[in-house]
Amino acid sequence: MGRHPGLLVMLAAALAGGALAAEPRYDVPYVPTPQVVVDEMLRIANVGPGDYVIDLGSGDGRIPVTAAQKFGARGLGVDLDPERVAEGEENARSAGVAERVRFVRRNLFETDIRPATVLTMYLLPSVNLKLRPRLLAELKPGTRIVSHDFDLGEWQPDRKAYLRKNVFLWIVPAQVAGRWRAAIALPAGERGFEIEFRQKFQEIDGVATIDGKHAPVWEPRLSGERISFVIVDYTGAEEASLYFEGTVDGGSMQGEIRRGVGSAQTVIPWRAVRK
Ligand SMILES: C[S@@+](CC[C@H](N)C(=O)[O-])C[C@H]1O[C@@H](n2cnc3c(N)ncnc32)[C@H](O)[C@@H]1O
Structure with missing residues (x-):
């Protein structure tokens, strides 16, 4: 598999080609995470059968499907694009995990993230920053957040791996101030x-x-x-x-x-x- 171009390159290309004008509803263009990076995101988060993995902007569903297939977890993928949602459902069926993984067409900013024990994201820096206050306020302490490529600004990751792109892990802290x-x-x-x-x-x-x-x-x-x-x-x-x-x-x-x-x-x- 060749090196994929990455989201910022795709975003620049989309802006130059005017594609975003045709898709004004989407906050992030579709670029799938390479499978080896998906595996690492779930490994670094120590995903297991007790986990409920929510992928915000789930594309073809590879993150929740892998969480169920290789790690025994349950999962939810949310994406605004109905084609992507249908692909996710189809991929869950062919992987034999449709019982444990659900896909819904929904805006990630309107998604209830509180049930997640693991939250995964391959979004954009500005989207991550916009989500950050909700991640801290709504996720239970101990919830793991994993992001492909982009960080959460001044919130330092608890762990970091590098496989083609950065993989960041945060553990949501309890509020003790x-x-x-x-x-x-x-x-x-x-x-x-x-x-x-x-x-x-x-x-x-x-x-x-x-x-x-x-x-x-x-x-x-x-x-x-x-x-x-x-x-x-x-x-x-x-x-x-x-x-x-x-x-x-x-x-x-x-x-x-x-x-x-x-x-x-x-x-x-x-x-x-x-x-
Ligand atoms: C970079 S792709 C990541 C796909 C998948 N998570 C992965 O890592 O392979 C971002 C996805 O977010 C979706 N998306 C963009 N804006 C969204 C929004 N506001 N709400 C839900 N999904 C959105 C796009 O349709 C696209 O499938």
């Missing part, structure tokens, strides 16, 4: 713990206090709904690190703290709520 408080049973007794997170996409930093005294926060990390960070417990006879790990669920986060290291390590449960 703001103040949280917890009561934590430390060896020196129960202590009031507060932490304030600042967040930009999946990047976070935090400022914490234990009983009102400043406690620096190290290694704050957020991946989907999983959060972790480290602070020092100075309340006991000997200082020890507190390794927080937890899961964010709307207005609460909870998990375990490992206090100290090695054979001296103890485990303390924690649950924080939004202030």
